[in-house]
Amino acid sequence: MMRRAVSGSRAVGESVRAASRNTAAIAGLMGVWVFLMEPALAADDREPRKSGVEFVGESTRALQRDDTLNPGMLWVSGGETMWNSEPDQGGRSCAGCHGNAASSMRGVAARYPAFDPAVGHAITLGQRINLCRQNRQKAAPLAPESEDLLGIESYVAIQSRGLPVSLPQDDGTRASAEGGRGLYFKRIGQLNLSCAQCHDRNWGGRLAGAVIPQGHANAYPVYRLEWQSMGSLQRRLRNCMSGVRAQVPAYDAQELVDLEAYLAERARGMPLETPGVRP
Amino acid sequence: MARALIHMPESARRGEVFEVRALISHVMETGYRPGADGRPVARDIIRTFTCRYNGGIVFGMELHPAVSANPYIAFHTTATESGELEFRWEGDKNFSQTERRTITVSDA
Numbered sequence: 001m002m003r004r005a006v007s008g009s010r011a012v013g014e015s016v017r018a019a020s021r022n023t024a025a026i027a028g029l030m031g032v033w034v035f036l037m038e039p040a041l042a043a044d045d046r047e048p049r050k051s052g053v054e055f056v057g058e059s060t061r062a063l064q065r066d067d068t069l070n071p072g073m074l075w076v077s078g079g080e081t082m083w084n085s086e087p088d089q090g091g092r093s094c095a096g097c098h099g100n101a102a103s104s105m106r107g108v109a110a111r112y113p114a115f116d117p118a119v120g121h122a123i124t125l126g127q128r129i130n131l132c133r134q135n136r137q138k139a140a141p142l143a144p145e146s147e148d149l150l151g152i153e154s155y156v157a158i159q160s161r162g163l164p165v166s167l168p169q170d171d172g173t174r175a176s177a178e179g180g181r182g183l184y185f186k187r188i189g190q191l192n193l194s195c196a197q198c199h200d201r202n203w204g205g206r207l208a209g210a211v212i213p214q215g216h217a218n219a220y221p222v223y224r225l226e227w228q229s230m231g232s233l234q235r236r237l238r239n240c241m242s243g244v245r246a247q248v249p250a251y252d253a254q255e256l257v258d259l260e261a262y263l264a265e266r267a268r269g270m271p272l273e274t275p276g277v278r279p
Numbered sequence: 280m281a282r283a284l285i286h287m288p289e290s291a292r293r294g295e296v297f298e299v300r301a302l303i304s305h306v307m308e309t310g311y312r313p314g315a316d317g318r319p320v321a322r323d324i325i326r327t328f329t330c331r332y333n334g335g336i337v338f339g340m341e342l343h344p345a346v347s348a349n350p351y352i353a354f355h356t357t358a359t360e361s362g363e364l365e366f367r368w369e370g371d372k373n374f375s376q377t378e379r380r381t382i383t384v385s386d387a
Contacts, residue, residue: 068286074304228348
């Protein structure tokens with residue numbers, strides 16, 4: 001290339017033409033790339049904010065809308081039984097201290113994750129329930145994604161249905177959400193993708209056959225048809241992480257809690273929908 | 280015992296057609312899916328569902344592996360007289376569950 005370029009003016013001219021063709025081609029490709037990465041919407045434009053339920057089909061929406069159809073209600077009813085029954089080894093039930101969940105738990109799920117001064121970091125609603133089990137009920141913690149934990153979590157969360165997501169504003173919780181914000185925009189995995197690339201910039205587009213939602217976490221735990229079961233937000237996050245071929249943190253890892261906190265901040269003001277139904 | 284949710288009216292007029300909705304938690308394992316060891320997971324499904332109204336069958340169905348987990352069954356029946364509806368699910372691994380609901384039928 002160098003030799004050709006210096007061998008004569010004609011060769012130089014060709015090389016310049018070739019270079020300008022290349023530039024044009026690269027600019028063209030950039031155009032395509034910009035188009036792919038930045039569709040009609042501005043980069044951070046999440047307005048209007050849309051709940052995930054608006055991206056699913058009518059039949060799935062019908063399942064979520066009607067409690068007599070919603071399979072998540074099976075977990076809610078299991079959670080209600082747990083709420084009112086004493087732990088296996090005796091002691092007080094949840095209701096024994098908290099009374100009627102409809103009043104005592106109203107709005108609680110909308111305020112999680114939250115910083116816990118005793119633990120020294122932000123915790124999720126599931127972790128809160130397990131701490132209560134261990135410290136107050138002197139019972140064994142429930143395993144992540146177990147029927148029981150999802151049940152009691154769903155039962156607590158449904159008491160806040162329709163209330164706005166409102167992450168606490170204390171320093172500890174905000175620090176957690178700030179950490180989660182960093183993770184949300186960080187490219188990860190072999191596919192080198194961040195959460196934001198799909199859920200901020202390309203929502204409404206398609207990933208294979210599925211519509212990409214805005215990724216608001218205001219319906220968890222959700223009944224996912226693909227799972228044929230109820231599942232937590234962390235299960236969903238871990239799913240996405242393995243989808244981009246990243247290393248998946250363990251359940252209740254602080255990264256996942258921080259990410260949950262940021263998502264709650266991002267969904268601030270949106271009504272809680274638990275139990276949501278998703279495809 | 281599996282959790283089951285049944286929705287139906289507590290009362291109806293004689294001759295009125297009412298809807299019954301029955302949802303039960305069950306894995307409905309097809310028997311075709313490989314487990315972690317590569318072998319098929321044994322089939323574990325609900326095989327039959329029956330609804331008796333004061334002892335007489337008013338609705339029955341067979342379920343197959345293609346039915347998804349936590350089956351939801353809805354059907355209509357006619358209010359004839361006050362009494363009890365009995366719902367029974369039976370399946371693999373000796374699974375069986377019975378739920379009962381009462382209905383009060385008034386003369387129109």
